[in-house]
Amino acid sequence: MPYETYYSARDTILEFITKDAFGPIEREEVLQEPPLDTYVCGILWPKGTSSNPTGALPSGQMDDVEESPDNDFGTDIEDELDDSIRGANQFRPSVMAISFALPNSQHEVNVQFECATYENIDKPVEGKNYVLHEYRRSPLSTETMTVPLPRHNKKIPLFRNRAILQIVRRREVSEGGSLWTISVENTKCASQNEIEQNISALFQCALTVRGQFVSIVNPAITSGDKDRQKMDFLYRNVQSYAAGHGCSVRWDEKADSVTELHTTFIPTAIISQMIAVTDKSLSCFKMHAWTDEHRNTVLAELTSYIDSYSAWKSQLQNQLVFVPESYKTTATTILENISSCIERLSAGIVVLGRNDTAWKAFCLMNKAMMRQSTKKRNQPEDEVSWYPFQLCYALMCVPDMTDLSSSWRVTVDLLWFPTGGGKTEAYLGVAAFTIFYRRLTKGEAGKGITVLMRYTLRMLTAQQFERAASLICECDLIRRQENIPGGEISIGLWVGSEVTPNHATSDNPDLESAETILDKLKAGLIDEVKSSPVQLSSCPYCGTALVPQNAYRIANHRFKVNCPSPVCPFHADLPIVTVDDDIYDRKPTLLIGTIDKFARLAWEEKTKSLFAEDGMGLPPELLIQDELHLISGPLGSISGLYEIAIEKLIMAKGIKPKILASTATLCNAEAQIRALYGKASFQFPPSGFTADDSFFARNASGDERPQRMYVGYCETGGSLPDAVVRIFGVVKFALQYLACKGTDPAVIDQFWTNVGYFNSLKDLGSADTLIIDRVCSYAESLRRHKLNSYAEEVDMPHISNEYEYGELTSRKSAREITEVRNQLDRQHYPSAAALNYVLSSNMLSVGIDINRLGLMTVYGQPKATAEYIQATSRVGRSNPGLVVVLLHMLRTRDKSHFEQFQTYHQALNKMVEPTSATPYACRTMDKALHSVFVALVRHLCPELSRNANADKFRKNAVAIQQLRNDLIHMIGQRSEETVDYAEAILDDFIEQWHEAAVTRRGHFQYQLLNKSENDTDALLIPAERSENAVFPPTMNSMRNVDTQSGVFLKRRQPS
Secondary structure, eight states: OTTHHHHHHHHHHHHHHHHHHTOOSSTTOEESSOHHHHOOSSOBOOBTOOOOOTTSSOTTOTTOOOOOOTTOOHHHHHTTOOHHHHGGGSSSOSEEEEEEEEETTOOEEEEEEEEEEEEEEEEEOTTSSOEEEEEEEEEEEOOOEEEEOOSSEEEEEETTTTEEEEEEEEEEEETTEEEEEEEEEEOOBOOSOHHHHHHHSBEEEEEEEESOOBOOOOTTTSSSOHHHHHHHHHTTTOOOOEEEESSEEEOOTTSSSOOEEEEESSOEEEEOOEEEOOOTTOGGGBGGGOSGGGHHHHHHHHHHHHHHHHHHHHHHHHHGGGSOGGGHHHHHHHHHHHHHHHHHHHHHHHHHHHOHHHHHHHHHHHHHHHHHHHHHHTOOGGGOBOOHHHHHHHHHHHHHHHOTTOTTTTSEEEEEOOTTSSHHHHHHHHHHHHHHHHHHHHGGGGOSOOEEEEESOHHHHHHHHHHHHHHHHHHHHHHHHHTOSSSOOOEEEEOOTTTSOSOSOOSOTTSOOHHHHHHHHHTTOGGGOSSOSOOOSBOTTTOOBOOHHHHEEEETTEEEEOOSOTTSTTSSOOSEEOSHHHHHHHOOSEEEEEGGGGGGGTTOGGGGGGGTTTSSSOOOOEEEEOSGGGSOHHHHHHHHHHHHHHHHHHHTTTOOOEEEEEESSOBSHHHHHHHHHSSOEEEESOOOSBTTBOSSEEEOOTTTSOOEEEEEEEOSSOOHHHHHHHHHHHHHHHHHHHHHTTOOHHHHHHHHSEEEEESOHHHHHHHHHHIIIIIHHHHHHIIIIITHHHHHHTTOOOOOSOOOEEEESTTSOHHHHHHHHHHHHHOOTTSTTSOSEEEEOGGGGTTOOOTTOOEEEEESOOSOHHHHHHHHTTSSSSSOEEEEEEEOTTSHHHHHHHHTHHHHHTTGGGGOOBOOOOTTSHHHHHHHHHHHHHHHHHHHOGGGOSGGGGGGOOTTOHHHHHHHHHHHHHHHHHOTTTHHHHHHHHHHHHHHHHHHHHHTTTSEESSOOSTTOTTOEESOBOGGGOTTOSSOBOOSOSSOOSOOOOOOOOOOOOO
């Protein structure tokens, strides 16, 4: 078993977490500390102690009522519960309960309850006039009780009335089945006296119920929503059998029938990875096989592979007769999608067989991908292979990229594959093919930006820039070797000025340019640098280190990069562009940017060169949007409007852009894409009849690929900050224990860096202080006291207070983030530079691919399941991972996830919430429609492009009226309901612009470039300076699309 030692180490960490939080350390232990301080989970508190002390929950989060997961039948149950069961919802609960369904034919269940009490022992101190309080554990357990099912409810006293077990019939949940709840209540009362509370509480509580259980169907899921019905169908074999109240529940989900339910206070869930299916018997998936001499062979093999896909589809077709009637429509649609996919793949093979130019471009793409992958994977060229889904995705796009009239050209092809599965290589393959095909068919006329790739997060953009730069270097080298016309094949990075500078040089001393930044870097003044054009630390072709002193320079007012190695083909110049002015001038073949940067289209005249509106070359014809699920909410709504401008600018040159998108987590993708792009979508690969198999991907076993374990950690009566200290401390102890036992350092390294994931910077900041102040001392106290027997077993030395840590949040600069990322990637245990922990915000949920990370602590359940999946997928990629989720019972969402931990995790993708984007809502158009119109005017009306030419605008000009009508028409195609509103606000803006242009002629510009222009008015007003502006504020960036409003209390009414 390849991962056995990793699984064993992970189990050891979990064992210590459980012993520390739930107990007991020993069956008949004697504690020197109060048990309520020693243990924090699995406690039924005595009555009268449920008040919420200060600090139990962070300020402002007591009323954090959030949407619960879809499989939340627990909320409905709690609406029916009596006061006794509601005691499970208190801060210090005296009740625990589980709800489950039984067939009406069943008349009894078997129940067993176990717990422990701690008896106070006064131990006199010799020579002193006081005593020490010790606590001796006494285990309690009922025999297995056969409990007849009552008509309504039944109470059974336990342990001489120390506790009461109650069974209640709730309601019918399905035909022939009823919902039942069994609860256990601590009947003891206690004052605030510490000893009284400790001896009255019940610890290590465990309830087991045996019967013939049936699944509980949530009626909210069986809705008319098409996407929801599809997810129900794919996960129809995943059933939920119980929900906890104040605890979680586990059962054997692999059993043919569920006959036992067990409560747990530290629930776990094992998640298997979806892996790409491979076929090593076919040479067509070997990148080196794509040569002229093997043309017939690889095309024949691809045809054979598509035939096997078709045969698989026929197998599904045969299963259709067994599909329940309620799912027939969904299953039929899936079969239709697979048929469409087969047709498109077959069409791609035909094009490669008949079109010699397309064949050559496809071969060159394979050569470039092979050379890049050989270095990345450290494999010989004849071993580098595609996953079938990657090559087939590129193959499916071939007819669309070679034929403008292709019926699928206007369809958005959504690549849907799990995180870490290889999506990037798939769409980079399409990008490389498109670049070569345009150069081979258009020659010099094909210059300009060919591929426009957009991301949402700057860190993700920078990381993908590094990956794509390697491919572009290979493409440019092949261009030279094959004498392909069109000039240099290059790559550009177009992001905000916080990452890269806008200008290479500047005469303005107050303006930071690439030149001034480079001077500071060469002088060692790195702390004075915020943004930097130096985005690569090594040559993307040969790996030689790139430093400011020998690789970066300013030449002819351009920022240049070269490889210092004299034997590198890019010793003279690397095809890398990272400064805005250079991007507008050089128009890199592949431009990678953040989506928010496109707000600059209205502000910056030079952006017209991106779309070849300067008359040189062609506009982009391939648009790629990665992490599509992030284009939602306000950002998605605003960007949806700008997509109209981008499409219009590209189509002005007679090119219909092809759009590719990718995601690993998205619900209602079809509606999302239609809202953003106004186009139909096609998902690749289409799903099969279950979530575990789509022909191109399947669920892997724990031997094939490492499994990720999720652990729910919910303190009873404790706080999240305390939970952070406990988890980080006990993990540190566990790793020290493993090291002393002689565990392989590579295994320890997998769990050495604890990645703390936080939903807010406020929580992160407070936790940072706690970790620094208390974690090491807590780990040392475990060694000396609580877990001393384990420490002595391995002769564990003192645990030092030295701690290496980092942070990945927006509080850090791009340079600091890159440094932490490099340290995470390169420094391994037992190096002293290996980070013990790194604290991160949602920045980590996309864009961090570091194989050595294997441990994450999540502070509170993220609000979106997509974020939860994306973030936790950053650990446990190459080896088994462990994710500890810290939850709080007084947070609605946390409580729901804890009590239904197994239900939630066994169908995570089903639980992904729908996203929303409303580009044509009235509020969105109020905010950005005028910006889109200004961008179109400046780019498509040459006489109005310059900053000083805003006063030449005339509302009745033919070109203006045409643009106005085209824009309204495009909105009408996407949203008939709001087109009238769009027309009204656009006409108002046109009228305002016309009036200002006429009355302020000679004193009216698009924007004020100098503070001295006091007698000049501007059309574009930044939001921060728009208080008394005539025109609506115009966004400089989509980074923050929500404005903040201050609320002031002017007068307090007397009470």
